Amino acid sequence: MSDAYDVAVIGAGQGGLPAAHMAANLGAKVLLVEDREVGGT
């Protein structure tokens, strides 16, 4: 069984972070994934 999310945001950069926060604040169960460093370019 794999974990299930409402929204997966790929990339915790300049656009991914506000997308993830907004979706989460609207009640969604959010997964945020980053392979380098948070904050992006």
Add this chain to the structure above:
Amino acid sequence: MNEGCIPTKTLLRSAEVMHLVRDRSAEFGVRGIDPKSVSFDLAAAVARKDNIVAGIQAGIYKNLDRNKNITFMKGHAEFTSPVDIRIDGTLVTAENSVLAVGSQPAPYAIPGLKEAGFITNYEALKLEELPNSMIVIGGGYEGVEFAQMYARYGTAVTMLGRAPRVMPKEEPELSEKLGDILREEGVDLHTSTEVVRAGAENGARFVLVREAGSERRYEAEVLLLAVGRNARVENLGLSEAGVEMDGPYVGADRRLRTSASNIWSLGDANGGLMFTHRATYDGPIAALNIVKALGREVDYRVVPRAVFTEPTLASVGLTEAEARAQGHEVRVGTADFAGSGRAKAIGLPVGMVKLIADDGTGELLGGHILGPRADDLIHEVVTAMYKKGSAEAIAKSIHVHPTLSEVVKRAAKALR
């Protein structure tokens, strides 16, 4: 934030301080500084930058921690279907996904370049030893910022642009002037060039360039490639996800939805206006469309742009030529920073403000500023344009004296 906006602006500030101290302190009445004995400690400047970035990162982690609905995972995400994602070894499912994958330097097919060895923005912000010489390939915003930064540090910079001037899409008068300013500061700027080959010989790197009908050779310790960016989509599993590309970018509609109905995309990955302020604008819109199905469309009518050289180049809307090409009869208002007491006081009386309005309606169509703090000054024009307004409020409202904003006001008055 790690290898873009904040790091470049932090290091440009170090370059500015270096320039003031070494080249201009006597002019301001500061004595005791021998320009020949002033040196630049790049490692210290990079450490200052790293410290600032680390502080911002800590804030990001704190906010993520606080948001109980967000699970954060470190790892590389790859789709195996439109709803299945593998993050390194872990499998997850997601009803909807947002591609916020950003961009990376575009591949540049110059024979010999790879073998010669080059750096991009990523390494250019991490070098700890100052190179004696550098060739910057690319005359866009990354190119001009890095060229001025390294030239002010003390590196001998050669800059090769493909277009007839730096920042070729900006208002010609202003980008020409920016090129002149870089030259005056010692950047060996060449425009209308085509790099045909690169290589390394006797410890130095070289590029062969077609320029003004002949072939020329330039040499430097370091080659910095700054020629544009493409979406970062390698090993992302886009075909498994059913997401189609639009050239080197992810294809998305005005609601930020891709060709896969449950996958959305935003920011640099979509191409176009590749700025942080566009990505942070897109983010909440994608979230609202996914979670609340609002069907909201992005509105990129008024998106300002800035290049953080000194003086700064900032703009919004159409250039004069673009406005005419779109069929507008236009009025143009200009004002020079040379006429500003404040610009003289701070020692930067260079550049100008140029405003473009529709002749019939008076609606502002574009604003272009080359000058000190243009990046901040442009917002008066942004606000007027957002309201689809004329320049009247800028021209008539009382501005603090002595400020640089008086130059924007003078340009607005000149429009009438």
